[in-house]
Amino acid sequence: MSFFDNAMIILFLIGTSCFFSMSEIALAASRKIRLRQMASEGDRRAEKVLHLQANPGNFFTVVQIGLNAVAIMGGIVGESAFTPYIQAFLTPWVSEPWLGKLSFFLSFALVTSLFILIADLMPKRVAMAIPEKVALVLVSPLMVSITIFKPLVWFFNSLANQLFRLLQIQTLRNDAVTSDDIYAVMDAGAEAGVLDKDEQLMMEKVFEMQTIPVTAAMTARESLSYFLLQDSEEEIKRKITEDPHSNFLVCDGQLDIVKGIVNAKKLLICVLNGQNISLRNNELVESCFIIPDTLSLSESMEYFKNSRADFAAVINEYSLVVGIVTAKDLQDAVMGAWSLPENEEQIIARDNNSWLMDGVTPITDVMRALDIDEFPQNHNYETIAGFMMFKLRKIPKCTDSVNFAGFKFEVVDVDAYKVDQLLVTRLDGVEVAEMKLMADALA
Structure with a gap:
């Protein structure tokens, strides 16, 4: 050729x-x-x-x-x-x-x-x-x-x-999409500029709704403002003035005996019409939606959707009221910083190496903010204050601190045994090495 x-x-x-x-x-x-x-x-x-x-x-x-x-x-x-x-x-x-x-x-x-x-x-x-x-x-x-x-x-x-x-080699390909795959796609989208940081955060929180308990979004028991059936008109007006809300729990003698809720608009109409305010009036008090504290955020949203409610009391296994949750609370848990005023943000970065955190900040938000993969035995607590209690094995006091994952978590404000605020500081390489040496010596 x-x-x-x-x-x-x-x-x-x-x-x-x-x-x-x-x-x-x-x-x-x-x-x-x-x-x-x-x-x-x-x-x-x-x-x-x-x-x-x-x-x-x-x-x-x-x-x-x-x-x-x-x-x-x-x-x-x-x-x-x-x-x-x-x-x-x-x-x-x-x-x-x-x-x-x-x-x-x-x-x-x-x-x-x-x-x-x-x-x-x-x-x-x-x-x-x-x-x-x-x-x-x-x-x-x-x-x-x-x-x-x-x-x-x-x-x-x-x-x-x-x-x-x-x-005995497996050759079948597993094409099931996992949550890690979705997170990887969102990370890639954020790096490519398709998603901004807040959009990525919101989408991640949506996928975490099945694992975050409703207690992470509720208003805790000690922060509740509620009415008793026995309250006088002057007492009701005082509570509304001091702590205004759209809806209030109505209880009989104590918080754990819930009788219903009352809408502040109805009370305002009574005042404008010159009528006496009495919570024993069945027309004012409506039935209250009750949910257990074991529900996740997604399950709570499903309850709210099916019952067409926007307010619920959260009770534990002993039938004690542990808090209240509203549709807005669930929305805030998903939307994060988008839906919170600047003065209500739970994590505030002071600089690249230190943060101020509310004690009630969900541990999942702390993990995301500090890029920590996992907290030890995090099924035992839901907030950063709970983490401090778990590690210290006592009620935290001011200046108590815990070192973990290259960070120092220090309590800076306590109010009646409640951890109000923590200062989180990133440790440098020398401090981390010293921590490891101390841990090895104790071991």
Whole structure:
């Protein structure tokens, strides 16, 4: 054959290798979410790609058959195509026995370089950049190749499956989407500028709603303002003036005997109409929605939606009121800093290495703010104040501190045994090393 014929064969083999290389990378890198969206829009090619991804054995087998066969053929044809011409070119400068060896080596290097550059590196980089587009274009000819090589595909697949069984190697791919996958996508979106920091935070909190208890969003028992059935009109007006709210719990003698709720608007209407205010009036007091403190935020929202309520009392296993929660509280827990005035933010950064935190800050918010993966035995507490109690094994006092995960958590304000505020400081490398040495010495 002439040089032109050999060159055409080499180009054909390079093109074939390019096809199989692009197919391999494109089908492996194509995102199922994008393909399912295309398939739902009626693209049959996307359905074929999804089918091949679900059954990758035939696909990988035909790709490897094609790549290896083309590589062998390329070596054979390339050596015979280029060696005589290279040998003729080198004859004036190189003599035997080195002439034949050098000509063969240069021919081998030339063919190998062409395959590496044009048939391997370039197509794979293109396929990685736009995997779905490439996969849709190549899936039909790839299906034809699988049909043509079906006997070989069946033979090698059967042999591989037997070896996998013998070695007890799992080959089924798990495509279940986990919460970690979703967080990774959101992190990538934030890095790419698609999501800003607040949007990412809100979306993360939405996914955490099933694990965060309702007690993390409620107004705690000690902070409640409520009415008693026995309260006089003057007492009711005083409580509204001192601590105005839209709704108030109504109790009988003590907080734990809940009789219902009263809306402040109804009380205002009574005042404007010159009527006496009495909480024993059944028209003023409405029934109160009661939920257990074991519910998560998502379960609480579901309760609120089904009952069309926006206010609920939270009780524990002993039927004691531990707090109240409103629809706005649940919204604030999800929206975070978006829905809170600046003076109500629970975590305030003083600088890059120190933060002021309310004692009632949920431990999940602390983990996110400080980039801490996990707190020890965090099923025993819900807030940063609870963490301090758990670590100190006592009621915290001012200046009490705990060192954990490279941070110093110091109590700076206590009100009637309640941890109001903490100062969190990042420790430098020397302090962290000293902490480890002390821990090793104690151990």
